[in-house]
Amino acid sequence: MYDLSSQVALITGSARGIGRRIAEALAANGAKVVIADLFEEQVQSCVDQLRSSGCDATGVTVNVTQVEAVRAAIQTANEKLGRIDILVNNAGITRDNLLLRMKDEEWRQVLATNLDGVFFVTREVLPTMLKQRHGRVINIASVVGEMGNPGQANYAASKAGLIGFTKALAREVASRDITVNAVAPGYIETEMTAKLSEKARQELQNMIPMKRIGNVDDVSSGVCFLASKEAGYITGHVLNINGGMYM
Ligand code: NDP
Numbered sequence: 001m002y003d004l005s006s007q008v009a010l011i012t013g014s015a016r017g018i019g020r021r022i023a024e025a026l027a028a029n030g031a032k033v034v035i036a037d038l039f040e041e042q043v044q045s046c047v048d049q050l051r052s053s054g055c056d057a058t059g060v061t062v063n064v065t066q067v068e069a070v071r072a073a074i075q076t077a078n079e080k081l082g083r084i085d086i087l088v089n090n091a092g093i094t095r096d097n098l099l100l101r102m103k104d105e106e107w108r109q110v111l112a113t114n115l116d117g118v119f120f121v122t123r124e125v126l127p128t129m130l131k132q133r134h135g136r137v138i139n140i141a142s143v144v145g146e147m148g149n150p151g152q153a154n155y156a157a158s159k160a161g162l163i164g165f166t167k168a169l170a171r172e173v174a175s176r177d178i179t180v181n182a183v184a185p186g187y188i189e190t191e192m193t194a195k196l197s198e199k200a201r202q203e204l205q206n207m208i209p210m211k212r213i214g215n216v217d218d219v220s221s222g223v224c225f226l227a228s229k230e231a232g233y234i235t236g237h238v239l240n241i242n243g244g245m246y247m
């Protein structure tokens with residue numbers, strides 16, 4: 001456990017999946033969490049569940065690809081909570097296709113969510129962190145951004161771009177006690193991997209030195225560490241959480 005009490009954490013794309021688990025884990029370590037996601041109903045249901053288990057949670061509805069919506073959402077979060085100490089840029093999508101068949105829309109949608117979205121949200125949160133002279137930005141990248149994957153040129157480009165973004169920003173804001181790191185998960189048990197056939201799952205596991213697919217707790221524990229004061233001298237780092245699949 002880490003002591004994140006008195007810390008406010010905003011997590012994008014946190015109404016479900018990995019983002020939700022990150023929000024639950026940060027809250028379990030004492031942080032006040034802001035659930036930021038696309039749809040009001042899902043955001044509210046996630047906030048209600050967190051509150052019913054004793055966590056301090058609030059919600060904002062936002063589409064990270066829309067700069068005005070991001071501005072309004074971050075303003076709302078700042079007004080409600082007065083500070084933002086931890087930003088987890090988790091919202092991300094895939095639109096897989098082989099490059100020769102890839103439609104402009106598939107390219108643009110992935111870049112818009114996975115890169116423009118991170119730029120808009122981080123630019124909006126940063127003034128608060130600069131004023132506080134403290135902050136933690138944690139970007140959820142992917143092993144695919146490091147090693148590539150056929151059928152995912154758009155996604156790989158976005159996640160590799162996110163790693164470059166992480167390192168550049170880390171250098172910009174280090175002197176203000178703001179750390180900027182990336183977490184690069186490998187294959188994680190989600191709705192997507194749950195649908196794999198036994199054969200496909202076996203093949204996937206054989207590619208992973210630890211011989212298992214990761215889970216959302218593997219990712220959230222890395223994020224909690226990077227958010228903690230114990231990680232205060234770590235910046236510009238890419239934390240691989242992939243069972244040794246890429247090193
Ligand atoms: P999910 O699709 O389960 O969850 C993503 C969340 O982000 C959803 O709640 C989704 O909302 C929300 N979201 C999507 N677009 C936007 C947007 N424009 N604005 C705000 N919120 C948005 O994804 P995962 O939990 O699997 O992945 C989370 C992150 O982890 C992503 O960045 C992904 O690239 C990364 N990752 C995932 C891996 C995996 O194996 N699952 C492996 C490596 C990295 P809605 O449900 O309404 O669409």
